[in-house]
Amino acid sequence: SQQGEEDPQALSIQEGENATMNCSYKTSINNLQWYRQNSGRGLVHLILIRSNEREKHSGRLRVTLDTSKKSSSLLITASRAADTASYFCATDENSGYSTLTFGKGTMLLVSP
Amino acid sequence: GAVVSQHPSRVICKSGTSVKIECRSLDFQATTMFWYRQFPKQSLMLMATSNEGSKATYEQGVEKDKFLINHASLTLSTLTVTSAHPEDSSFYICSALNTVKEQFFGPGTRLTVL
DSSP states (O other), rough: OOOOOEOOOEEEETTOOEEEEEEEESEEEEEEEEEEOOOTTTTTEEEEEEOOOOOEEEETTTEEETTTTTTTEEEEEEGGGOOEEEEEEEETTTTTTTTTTEOOOOEEEOOO | OOOOOEEEEEEEEEEEOOOEEEESSSOOOOOOEEEEEOTTTSSSEEEEEETTSSEEEOOOOOOOTTTTEEEEEHHHHHEEEOOOOOOEEEEEEEEOOOOOOOOOEOOOOEEEOO
């Protein structure tokens, strides 16, 4: 079942600007993951943040997790045209089965 | 990192035919694999969980007789779309869990049913 809800659904920015995407979920989780998907391609794993972590960095990516609000944000700093893609959050619910539930995604367009 | 492959990457078939999609973990053993479906401009929806040596567990609303899953070995799971129809046209993505429960995704298979 669909759990994560990303907003915005679409985001259009200029190169060099920062892009922030948000994700909300409904149940308790083990971890939350962010993926990128270029048009018509498979998923690329970006970052995983565990339920006991609040912030994580990887290169130009910064992810926060607020379990009290059941929300996460993905910040891409100094965006590039190559960052143009759809971004999905996925939650690993506390079920023991490791199934991922994906949000609807944010389509990011970075213009040169 | 771990690699998961899918074959074929793209398939076009006539309505009523069956199509088999393979998902392989290339450098690790996966007792559990997942199959997802993604319609254009939508998110991935989990279809089923495939466990090696046992029957797959299907999500609500997914017909098990329509989407046959066979996880015959620790490195291979197959999804067969039986009697495919145009509404089955979609992007099918598999993923595999390694022994520490990290999930790795395949590149996807685009199915077009004419």
